[in-house]
Amino acid sequence: MLVGSACIVLSCAVMAQEAAATVPNVHKPSSPVAEERSPAPATVDVTPVAPDEEIGRRLNSVLDATGWFTDAQVRVDKGVVFIRGQAQTEELRKWAGDLARNTQGVVAVANRIEVPQPSVWDMRPAWSGLLVLWREFIHSLPFLFFALIILALSIVAGRMATRGVTAFLVPRIEARLLRSVIARGTGVLIVLFGTYVVLRVSGLTQLALTLVGGTGLIGLALGIAFRDITENFLASVFLSMQRPFDTGDLVEVAGVTGYVQQLNVRTTILMTLEGNLVQIPNATVYKSNLRNFTSNTNRREDFIIGIGHDDLITEAQEIAHQVLAEHPAVLNDPEPSVLVDSLGLATVNLRVYFWLNGREHSWLKVRSSVIRLIKRAFQEHGISIPDEAREVIFPRGVPVTLVDRTVAPASDAEPRRQPPAAVPLEALDAVSTKAEAGLYSEAVVIEEQARRAQPLQAGENLLPVAAETSTAATAPGVDRVSP
Numbered sequence: 001m002l003v004g005s006a007c008i009v010l011s012c013a014v015m016a017q018e019a020a021a022t023v024p025n026v027h028k029p030s031s032p033v034a035e036e037r038s039p040a041p042a043t044v045d046v047t048p049v050a051p052d053e054e055i056g057r058r059l060n061s062v063l064d065a066t067g068w069f070t071d072a073q074v075r076v077d078k079g080v081v082f083i084r085g086q087a088q089t090e091e092l093r094k095w096a097g098d099l100a101r102n103t104q105g106v107v108a109v110a111n112r113i114e115v116p117q118p119s120v121w122d123m124r125p126a127w128s129g130l131l132v133l134w135r136e137f138i139h140s141l142p143f144l145f146f147a148l149i150i151l152a153l154s155i156v157a158g159r160m161a162t163r164g165v166t167a168f169l170v171p172r173i174e175a176r177l178l179r180s181v182i183a184r185g186t187g188v189l190i191v192l193f194g195t196y197v198v199l200r201v202s203g204l205t206q207l208a209l210t211l212v213g214g215t216g217l218i219g220l221a222l223g224i225a226f227r228d229i230t231e232n233f234l235a236s237v238f239l240s241m242q243r244p245f246d247t248g249d250l251v252e253v254a255g256v257t258g259y260v261q262q263l264n265v266r267t268t269i270l271m272t273l274e275g276n277l278v279q280i281p282n283a284t285v286y287k288s289n290l291r292n293f294t295s296n297t298n299r300r301e302d303f304i305i306g307i308g309h310d311d312l313i314t315e316a317q318e319i320a321h322q323v324l325a326e327h328p329a330v331l332n333d334p335e336p337s338v339l340v341d342s343l344g345l346a347t348v349n350l351r352v353y354f355w356l357n358g359r360e361h362s363w364l365k366v367r368s369s370v371i372r373l374i375k376r377a378f379q380e381h382g383i384s385i386p387d388e389a390r391e392v393i394f395p396r397g398v399p400v401t402l403v404d405r406t407v408a409p410a411s412d413a414e415p416r417r418q419p420p421a422a423v424p425l426e427a428l429d430a431v432s433t434k435a436e437a438g439l440y441s442e443a444v445v446i447e448e449q450a451r452r453a454q455p456l457q458a459g460e461n462l463l464p465v466a467a468e469t470s471t472a473a474t475a476p477g478v479d480r481v482s483p
Contacts, residue, residue, distance in 0.1 A: 052076035055105050059083070062099060068092050069113065074100070079107035087113050147198045154194025158187035178241050228283070229266075235282035236265045249294040250443070253285050259446055275449040298331065299358040301367050305374060306347030308384035313340060313348060316383050323373045324354050328431055329366045329439050331355040346386045361439045368436055 056076040063072040063085070069092065072085035081100040087093040097111035165183040173179050240263065245251050249260045251270070256278050258270030267279040293299065307316045317338040324336040334355045341351035352374065356366050378385060432439050 051105075052078065055079075055081065055103060059100055059103060063096060069096065072096075072113075076106075079105060080110065081106050081108070082110045082112065084112050085114070087115055090115050143201075146201070150194050150198050151191075154191050154197075157194075158190040161190050162187035173241075174243070176240065178237055181237060228281075231283040232266050232281050235286035236263065239263060239268070239282060239286055244290055245292050245294070248443075248447070249292055251293065252291040254280055254288045256280060259443070259450065261450055271446055271450040273446065275446070277450075293358060297357055297359045298334070298355050299363055300334075300353060300355050301363050301370075302351055302353045303367060303371055304341055304349050304351050305371070305378075306344060306349045306385060307378070308386045309346070309348060311348075311383050313350075315381070316350060316378065319377045319381055319383065320350065320352055320374050323377050324352070324370065327354075327366075327370060327373065329356050329361045330370065331357065358441075360441060362441050365432070365436050365439045369432055369439060372433070373431070 053076070056074045059074040059076075059081065060072065063069050063074065063083075068087060070086040072083070075082045075084075081103070083096055083100060087096065093111065093113045093115055096113055097109050100106055100109045100111070162183045165186050166179055169179045169182060173182075245260050247260055247262070250258070251260055253268070253270075256270055256272060258272035258276075258278060260268065261271050261277065262269040263282070265282075267281055268285045270278045270280065272278055305320075307313070320338045321336065324330050324338075325332065330336055331354075336352070336354035339351050339353070341349045343349070352370070354370060356363060375385065377383075
């Protein structure tokens, strides 16, 4: 049974091959006519399906009916179609060739339709383009109104969101710059979202994605181009968040010591002890070692004083310590101390340490007062303060000259210098002399100098401004750190 089935299949295949061999069609490549020939091989019928005259009349009627061609002429010879005439565009020329190629009975097409080149002064294409633009504009007017409404709503929503986020962050974040960045960033995101919706509705999805991605690229490019400005801006954000100092604090940064006047988005402005305004970039402030003398009210000062080798060290220490204990500006807690620092050639060097309240007193004046009082106490108790020993070498020996000690007559003698007037003992033992001008802090003086300087823009200050102190306050107790 399987053998019989195989025989039947083979018989059918042989019959199919014989039937295909009897088909009167021969496949030949198209005639080699220049660039107007058909790119694919044509099928040539041995027995024509339609006569050449009928094909020519049919193609002529179709080309004339379209009205797209000028002087269109069609000639058919043995199934080969020859088309002549003029077309306005290359697309119409190609269309005529495809029409003839798809006509029944056509074996090849020779498309000789010409496309005339327009004149340089031909304004019809420009006018046609303007008409197209005008139609597109009229057609897009409803969408334009819709886009304007969406953008206006997004701007209003962005402003409302900015105010709402600012009000929400005021009790939670003290840094004003950080609040402003977060609030404005939220508003900008809402506006960008509205723009994205408009582009998506208009069908410009790719442009919308480009806008979203380009925003980050623009930010990156601006960050690279304006690196210093961006660095200072970010430093101002971090400084306003961390707040290592406040307005009026005495700080030392980048080798400059002064009172903080303002922290803006670019620089930190200090009023130096010399009365000068100095602007330091925020990036430098953030990266440098910063000393805040106001963060701790107490400040330690020290100095070295030398005594003779023959003097008792313990006695000198007790005398100096007694002066420190009785001084009104020196704190007892932390306790002052007098330590032996080193042994010199002619002196034993003592280092005196003491603490003072930097908000109430000037450490320069207190230091001057303590040195003066300890020296006075050493003199009263017979503690010597010798100079360092010096060795003088005379390579040619020491010259000796005889001097006549006869006293000259009174008339020829030079007038003797009168000794200075005696200074009252109370003035010598005073805690603060007239020359020291009191021990009070001079922060008020610096603050007054800052007021007289070039006015600063208060709106740019990112630090809270402390309450103004009275310029007439010159007594101890002023809440500032003194120079």
